[in-house]
Amino acid sequence: MDTSESRREPVNVRDIIDGARVSRFQIMIGLLCFLIVALDGFDIAIIGFIAPHVRSDWSLSMIALGPLFSAGLLGLMMGAFLSGPLADRIGRRGVLILSVTWFGAACLASAAAPDIVWLVALRFLTGFGLGGAMPNAITLTSEFSPARRRGTLLTLMFCGFSLGSALGGVATAYFVAEFGWRGVLVIGGLLPLMLVPVLWFALPESVRFLALGKGNDARIAAILTRVAPDSAAAGQRYFASDERAGVSPVRRLFDSEYRRGTLLLWLAFFMSLMLLYMLINWLPILGARSGLSLKQASVFAGLLQGGGVLGAVVLGVMIDRFDAFKVVSAAYLIGGAAVASLALADSAWWLAAGIFVTGFCVSGSQVCANVIASGFYPTSSRATGVAWALGVGRIGAIAGSFGGALMLSAGWPNAALYLILAVPAALSGAGIFLAGACRAPAATVSSEAVRRRFSWPSRVARSLFARSQR
Known part of the structure; x- marks a missing residue:
């Protein structure tokens, strides 16, 4: 029997979440x-x-x-x-x-x-x-x-x-x-x-995960009612639009539309966490080698973490308004310049400012890189994409912990170490920027409203070009 409920068009759960307060x-x-x-x-x-x-x-x-x-x-x-x-x-x-x-x-x-x-x-x-x-x-x-x-x-x-x-x-x-x-x-x-x-x-x-399976409509409706009370209706069907059934989540990371982006994100995560763990583990020793007391070195380590928290919040707001890939890649580059400037630091104030800016840009960008990874992949492979990027980043963390020990034991001066530490920051920025250039159409990091706001110049240009061809 053909009822109004059976004719009801399925609804994309993403549209409900994105459209609600x-x-x-x-x-x-x-x-x-x-x-x-x-x-x-x-x-x-x-x-x-x-x-x-x-x-x-x-x-x-x-x-x-x-x-x-x-x-x-x-x-x-x-x-x-x-x-x-x-x-x-x-x-x-x-x-x-x-x-x-x-x-x-x-x-x-x-x-x-x-x-x-x-x-x-x-x-x-x-x-x-x-x-x-x-x-x-x-x-x-x-x-x-x-x-x-x-x-x-x-x-x-x-x-x-x-x-x-x-x-x-x-x-x-x-x-x-x-x-x-x-x-x-x-x-x-x-x-x-x-x-x-x-x-x-x-x-x-996750309702987006539930929408991948069959027979979950009632469960999805019950959850969405708590997100947007007016979104659920009797007999409503739901779906997730950015999917292709029957593909392994691991294999999906290496499909032609995601392969390059996956490898570039891995590069960024590896280099970013390698740099952060080098700083977290060895910054007190670097401070002591610069003539700082243990108390001062501990304060500087706190500046790195404090800068990271503030940077995560500020950059998080910015990536909701502007292109996330460009914001984060620029922050990584500024962080690289900040850590390189420590090689020239001639006072405790310079060191403190440089470490704070490094934490703000590098640690803050690492948090935002997690946001980028969560929006880069479709629902069916999102957990895998985020987890594997973090897994590769953990390899970088291990490399950073051991790499710092090797360079310190080899007697490298602080100035040379700070200059070397700028390289992973630059590579992280390059990885994020290039990943943005080859992102798949399904990747959603900023809002549709923001994209429409910043896409009007291209629409005007296309319109003028079309008129000139008449």
Whole structure:
């Protein structure tokens, strides 16, 4: 029987989200993902603060602590590579909850490690869970954010990582004297496990992911009613327009329309995280070699992080108004110039300003690069695209950690190191810019309204050219 409901045209879920105002429901999703990445940052930070106490308790050498740091990074990389395709198969919600449960349990188990071998192994498992949490938090937030506000909402969500890292240092300083380093790991494990029930009851599945499958219309309608109450109607069908069925999410990254962009994004992520981890790990030592006190060097490290938070927010707003690829590539280039200028710094004020601008541009751009990656790929491979870009970036982070040690041990002067560090920033900017030049038509980073606003000159030019040919 042909009814009005059966004749109803299917609706693109992306159009509903993009056309609606940001609701409390979407803010709640962003807040939950904010808490997830904050716990991610907390866990990553505490290992650096408890390392001296672990070394003292077990009488370890400095070399023995190396695997403790690299194990977590290796786990992050492996977790990112495996979680992305899994989330594109079974959904973002399930992988997120599993990842948070996993890294919470592994961190809690780390508190009972009997020796350094067990602690390194458990730090790898913790990193494995963390590697699945961050890319899927980015993906889920992106898929519930309207295009015109995606940059702002995602960068605000990602600031949770910096907040969690800062709280990790504060918590360690406060609790390690009272409960020891094992007590800090207990806290790092219990907090995510306490969040799991909240995620289970409050976190929805991505409607864009649900629209890829069949028989999910009622579930999509129930979720969209909380985004835009007037969007759902009885018998309404939904779809995602930017898809091609039957293609592996990993294979999709290397289709002809995405291959070059994928490799260029990987270049940007690799170089950006390599530079950031070089600075994060070795900036205090570089400061000490410049004659700064330990207190001054710590303040400078804080300037790098503080600049990154401010840069993420400011650049996030800018990429919602202008072309995201051009904004981020320009910021990377300015960051490269800032870090190169440190080679000529002749005062603490110059160093402080250069480090702050470097954090603003490079760390802020890395956050925005996550936004770009989340909009570069279609729904069916978005989690894979974000996760694999972060996975490649983690390889760069490992390279940066070891590369800094090699250059310092070789006796390179600070000026030469700062000049070398400008190269990865420039390559990151070039990678983002060229990725924008070869992006697929489905890539959506800025809003349709903004694109229409800035596309009128080309329409006028085409119209004048057509008239001249008559």
